[in-house]
Amino acid sequence: MTAITHHTPDALLAAYAAGNLARPYALLVAAHISMCLECRAALDAHHVAGGVVLDATDAAEISTDLKAATLAMLDTPYEAKPVQARSGIYPGAIMAALKGKPPRWKPLGMGVRQCILSDSAEGSARLLYIPAGRAVPDHSHNGLELTLVLQGSFSDSTGRFGVGDLEVADQSLEHTPTADPGVPCICIAATDAPLRFNARIPRILQPFFRI
Amino acid sequence: MLFGVITGRKEIWIINDLGLFPRRIGGMMIALTPSRFAGPIPPLRVQKDILSVTQSSNSFSPQTVWMLDVRDNRDRDAFAAIFDHFAPRLKGFVMRSGTSAAQAEEIVQDVMLTVWRKSDQFDPARAQVSAWIYQITRNRQIDVLRKENRPIPDELTIDPEAAPDASQVIAVEQEAGKLKQAIARLKPDQRRIIEQAYLGELTHQEISTRTGLPLGTIKSRIRLGLEKLRHDLKDMH
Numbered sequence: 001m002t003a004i005t006h007h008t009p010d011a012l013l014a015a016y017a018a019g020n021l022a023r024p025y026a027l028l029v030a031a032h033i034s035m036c037l038e039c040r041a042a043l044d045a046h047h048v049a050g051g052v053v054l055d056a057t058d059a060a061e062i063s064t065d066l067k068a069a070t071l072a073m074l075d076t077p078y079e080a081k082p083v084q085a086r087s088g089i090y091p092g093a094i095m096a097a098l099k100g101k102p103p104r105w106k107p108l109g110m111g112v113r114q115c116i117l118s119d120s121a122e123g124s125a126r127l128l129y130i131p132a133g134r135a136v137p138d139h140s141h142n143g144l145e146l147t148l149v150l151q152g153s154f155s156d157s158t159g160r161f162g163v164g165d166l167e168v169a170d171q172s173l174e175h176t177p178t179a180d181p182g183v184p185c186i187c188i189a190a191t192d193a194p195l196r197f198n199a200r201i202p203r204i205l206q207p208f209f210r211i
Numbered sequence: 212m213l214f215g216v217i218t219g220r221k222e223i224w225i226i227n228d229l230g231l232f233p234r235r236i237g238g239m240m241i242a243l244t245p246s247r248f249a250g251p252i253p254p255l256r257v258q259k260d261i262l263s264v265t266q267s268s269n270s271f272s273p274q275t276v277w278m279l280d281v282r283d284n285r286d287r288d289a290f291a292a293i294f295d296h297f298a299p300r301l302k303g304f305v306m307r308s309g310t311s312a313a314q315a316e317e318i319v320q321d322v323m324l325t326v327w328r329k330s331d332q333f334d335p336a337r338a339q340v341s342a343w344i345y346q347i348t349r350n351r352q353i354d355v356l357r358k359e360n361r362p363i364p365d366e367l368t369i370d371p372e373a374a375p376d377a378s379q380v381i382a383v384e385q386e387a388g389k390l391k392q393a394i395a396r397l398k399p400d401q402r403r404i405i406e407q408a409y410l411g412e413l414t415h416q417e418i419s420t421r422t423g424l425p426l427g428t429i430k431s432r433i434r435l436g437l438e439k440l441r442h443d444l445k446d447m448h
Contacts, residue, residue: 011415014408015411015415020414023362027362031362037434041431044338045426047346050346052387052390053304053410054348057304060300062299062319071287071290074290078324
């Protein structure tokens, strides 16, 4: 496996650490960190900074019985939330978005397939399956688009992206990502806009959730 | 600075410039407190741990010592000390995001219970206690707010048998200390931006234009720890 050369930008990591990243982006950042030791270390560094802010926060008075109540609960049996494990090329965060099942691919033409993981006013996340030599179709996006390679590789005017690489493309980038020769390229792409607008719902009613 | 050592029946007490602390870290106390633990002792391993811990753990912060005591010995007194230190700060921190006092206390309780239940995930070679608690708190706040679980990275497996790397723990604590001083030295409006960023009040666009924290040395330090961990894990397989 070749080394990861395209990483998560610091601002996205900080926003992810603080929990203020649109969910489709957060999914890709979590998946990228699962594959990238460097960004895992960078995320830990942001937690260190968050911890410094927490430590410097003025103490608030807590109810007198909160400590006793908490200590009394230490032995209470509890069920740990099940954590979705990695499966094949899919990190746990993506498996969770797939609800633990393999992707259900839908054809997009020219052998390209997609599997939509989420599509809402907050943005969209989808898996793309691109046969070698094919281009990603319908590639206009308004805001920031993140693409994480899970298998194979693709290339565009900005470079080559292999397994674990995260491409960050803003709307100024006009690009035609094309799968490299070899195995089919499987990647996950996220935008902060829905894939399509429902004409019956006025845009103004589609709130943009910041958290 | 180490002022002295008191050997008790159940633990060693170390007096340093931060106060008086019990030391029962990892396997170390197996050799020192046979009454606390049953079963045979692997002599070479324990010798090694005693050496590394007695040489350097007197530089650990009290929070780290408490948390290791919670993790390795399920010590309730240490948990109570963690609670006393963090719960009031946590409540203040959570309320800064506009959460009501009552709901803030619910979150504080959830977070503190998670600290107890998931203490095996605490790794002081990667981040100090407050960083780990910050992470748990933000996860909890977002899950409460959104009523769904946020996407999280796969956990790295920690080898429970791996000897604690005291120098790495100290290095991470020192980096956190330096960062704390750097933030304290900022002008109030600059400090406010850092606080807003980690309170989740800034978007990633705002963060990229408005903040600029010197995280480089911390990152490389943590990365060293992770690479060592990955190396240890490879050796296991």
